[in-house]
Amino acid sequence: MTMLEQTQGLHEDATDLGGRGSVSDYIALLKPRVMSLVVFTAAVGLVMAPGNQHPVLSFISILCIAIGGGASGALNMWWDADIDAIMSRTKKRPIPAGKITRQEAFAFGMILSFGSVLTLGLVANWMAAGLLAFTIFFYVVIYTMWLKRSTPQNIVIGGAAGALPPMVGWAAVTGDVTxxxxxxxxxxxxxxxxxxxxxxxxxxxxxxxxxxxxxxxxxxxxxxxxxxxxxxxxxxxxxxxxxxxxxxxxxxxxxxxxxxxxxxxxxxxxxxxxxxxxxxxxxxxxxxxxxxxxxxxxxxxxxxxxxxxx
Amino acid sequence: MSKQKAVLSEEQIKTRRGRSVALAVTLGVLVAMFYVITIVKLGPGIMDRPL
CATH class of the missing domain: 1.20.120 (Four Helix Bundle (Hemerythrin (Met), subunit A))
Structure with missing residues (x-):
């Protein structure tokens, strides 16, 4: 039996109701280090964009982009729990460590995804919200679910998701892509x-x-x-x-x-x-x-x- | 029919309390945030609407 097969049943037990995760485990699901890069590059896009946006709205826009980025991290961990359990770099993540169930991570990621996109649409504009939704979709569906396990070009194409935040920040001010x-x-x-x-x-x-x-x-x-x-x-x-x-x-x-x-x-x-x-x-x-x-x-x-x- | 109750350990009660507090704080922040967004976006126009 391969290591991957051994971990297939990871937290799939229907009787596992979860409820063990602490607040810091949920924060870990958001991949805070990746999130800091997302916040920084998005903030640069937002500051460079021509136009006037109220500072409060700019702050909330960046917060939405950060939460959206974090949500895609949670959904990535939901999908990749089996391989995360094998790799030394990722085996201490909350799902393989048995602190959070896959279902909890999925619900958490989905709620934050929808919440961040809708709030960004209301605060800034729907172009920025659409780009944020596309970023989450691209990272979770295109990269995590499809490319990561099927092609060595996974991170070349998937890298687009990590590169989008400055465009979202820019669009939050201008409403366009330039x-x-x-x-x-x-x-x-x-x-x-x-x-x-x-x-x-x-x-x-x-x-x-x-x-x-x-x-x-x-x-x-x-x-x-x-x-x-x-x-x-x-x-x-x-x-x-x-x-x-x-x-x-x-x-x-x-x-x-x-x-x-x-x-x-x-x-x-x-x-x-x-x-x-x-x-x-x-x-x-x-x-x-x-x-x-x-x-x-x-x-x-x-x-x-x-x-x-x- | 007898009802079975799940018995939580001390650790589970502690983490549940932590999650509850975090949820309460998040909800409070969201309420304040949407209030501020409304004021910033509409400004004095908040009162300027047909009844």
Missing amino acids: LVSIALFMITFTWTPPHFWALALVKNGDYQAAGVPMLPVVAGETATRHQIVLYSLLLLPVGMAPYFLGFASVFYGVGSAMLGLVFLGYAIRVWRVREGDAAKKTAMSLFKFSLFYLMLIFAGLLAENMISLV
Whole structure:
């Protein structure tokens, strides 16, 4: 019996009425660390958008986007409870740990999804609400339920869900989708594959045991390293796009170019160091730097807009 | 027919109380939030409506 088969019956017992989860378990279902990235990038989209929105409405819009992002995290854990129980990174999550049942996670995720979308529609506009609903749908149905277990391109396409929040933030103010908001989307979208594949190189055994066809599992670690370098090359001009499109200053242009080059440097190190612990270490450094990169890129855009350099 | 009652452990009672408090706080925040949204969106126009 495989590990996956052993966990198939996880909390499917009809007599398990649940009710064991604490408030912190429910908060864990929202994936707070992912949520913080969602809040930050959405806030940058909202601040950069032209137009006047009452600060209270802006705050509530960001809250709705955060809750919507958290809801998709809960629904992701509902669906992936079986494989979460196998992987070391995820086996302490509330469902595999037996603190929350799948049904509770599903109800929690659905209520928050509908609540956040409807509230955003009432507070901001229905374009933003529609985009938030699409984000949740894309993450839960397209990525989690369909792509994640069926193709090594799972995180390439699925990355769109994580890249949408700045577009939702922008739309909350303007009610539309423009080239600028698409450029913000493209930054996170292009950044996602090298970010996740760096982690996948470190956690390859986990994904293999869980039967998730991540690129290192299916195509091998060498092919993954090639792809990481390719996407890092692509990320360099995409990260600079706000400057090329005229909505960021030359300071941002130079800063993003330097960050992109450092990113590429980390990717090339991952490509070169392929054996033993050193290989895992370099992959992990790329993963950590990628988080730093995204934070600085969006912080740069936010700072420029706040001090009106553009 | 005898009715069977589920007996909750101390731990279950404690987590249930925590969840109840969190729900009460969430509901209170929602009420306040929708009140503020109404005032911000409608402003003085809140009184300007046909009866």
